Amino acid sequence: MAMEDVKQLVKELLEEVKNLETKLDEVVKPLEETSSALPMASGSLEDVIKFTEQSVHQIMGILNDLMSELQEFQKDIDFLLSLNPIGSIRQKLEGMKERSQRLSNLILQVVTLMSFQDLASQQIKKVIEVLEELKKTILKIIISSVEVSSLSDEQKEKIVGKATEMLTGDRIFQEDVDKLLEELGL
Amino acid sequence: MPPKETRFLIVDDMSTMRKIVRTILNQLGYTNIEEAENGKEALAKLRAGNFDFVLLDWNMPEMDGYETLKQIRADEKLKHIPVIMVTAEAKKENVLAAIQAGANNYVVKPFTPETLKEKIEKVWTALKGG
Numbered sequence: 080m081a082m083e084d085v086k087q088l089v090k091e092l093l094e095e096v097k098n099l100e101t102k103l104d105e106v107v108k109p110l111e112e113t114s115s116a117l118p119m120a121s122g123s124l125e126d127v128i129k130f131t132e133q134s135v136h137q138i139m140g141i142l143n144d145l146m147s148e149l150q151e152f153q154k155d156i157d158f159l160l161s162l163n164p165i166g167s168i169r170q171k172l173e174g175m176k177e178r179s180q181r182l183s184n185l186i187l188q189v190v191t192l193m194s195f196q197d198l199a200s201q202q203i204k205k206v207i208e209v210l211e212e213l214k215k216t217i218l219k220i221i222i223s224s225v226e227v228s229s230l231s232d233e234q235k236e237k238i239v240g241k242a243t244e245m246l247t248g249d250r251i252f253q254e255d256v257d258k259l260l261e262e263l264g265l
Numbered sequence: 266m267p268p269k270e271t272r273f274l275i276v277d278d279m280s281t282m283r284k285i286v287r288t289i290l291n292q293l294g295y296t297n298i299e300e301a302e303n304g305k306e307a308l309a310k311l312r313a314g315n316f317d318f319v320l321l322d323w324n325m326p327e328m329d330g331y332e333t334l335k336q337i338r339a340d341e342k343l344k345h346i347p348v349i350m351v352t353a354e355a356k357k358e359n360v361l362a363a364i365q366a367g368a369n370n371y372v373v374k375p376f377t378p379e380t381l382k383e384k385i386e387k388v389w390t391a392l393k394g395g
Binding site for chain 1: 282353
């Protein structure tokens with residue numbers, strides 16, 4: 080083989096290695112992003128539940144205050160009606176009583192519509208469960224790949240132990256995932 | 266409708282739903298209301314106090330509504346208490362299972378204040394032999 084041929088071959092080999100590195104980068108990047116985004120996703124969804132619950136409770140508090148005010152208003156009207164006012168005033172008072180009752184019913188309907196928070200939270204909790212399962216699956220894949228890797232037995236044991244610990248726990252926290260990724264050199 | 270002194274127990278893990286049911290009951294004139302976050306807490310409260318009506322959610326941690334209902338019906342001291350399931354579980358098999366387990370009625374979330382009122386009235390009338 081001529082020197083020129085060898086040079087060409089080395090050049091092609093280097094290009095292939097470069098291509099391979101690029102392809103590996105394409106795979107590693109989404110994996111890294113997924114590993115860090117998943118625990119954050121669960122946390123963010125839990126925050127959504129917490130924040131909507133707080134806001135809905137504040138709104139309900141205001142609506143309850145409004146209903147109490149209307150009840151007092153209705154009591155005042157009843158008192159005025161008990162004084163036997165003349166016909167036109169009685170008519171006005173009865174109209175006011177009817178309207179305040181209608182307002183109370185509308186406020187109660189708004190309070191009941193706040194149940195969207197409960198129903199949405201239940202759906203979000205189901206998504207969180209799926210995310211937790213997904214995280215566990217990713218950890219299982221990590222364990223399998225560590226077992227067949229060229230790492231030392233001590234390193235393997237350490238990483239698998241940590242991953243197993245995370246798998247058997249109720250929740251997987253970002254800190255634990257970061258530590259594991261660190262062990263894996265990611 | 267049941268008398269105004271009727272003692273209600275609202276069982277739901279979501280505080281929003283407990284507040285909604287409480288507000289509706291308040292508007293209906295009921296103030297004797299207690300709350301529980303799950304079936305275990307509900308059973309403890311039921312055994313400790315004289316409740317007249319239970320509004321029970323299905324999906325809850327610790328002990329779900331279905332299991333709670335079965336335990337209420339299996340308890341000599343509690344089995345007479347009317348129970349209305351108030352739940353997002355709208356599947357036919359769930360409704361059947363709840364009724365077979367002894368639920369007096371079934372309200373699907375989201376509901377209107379009128380629906381809850383009608384169901385309470387219906388259960389009360391049936392119990393009074395009306």
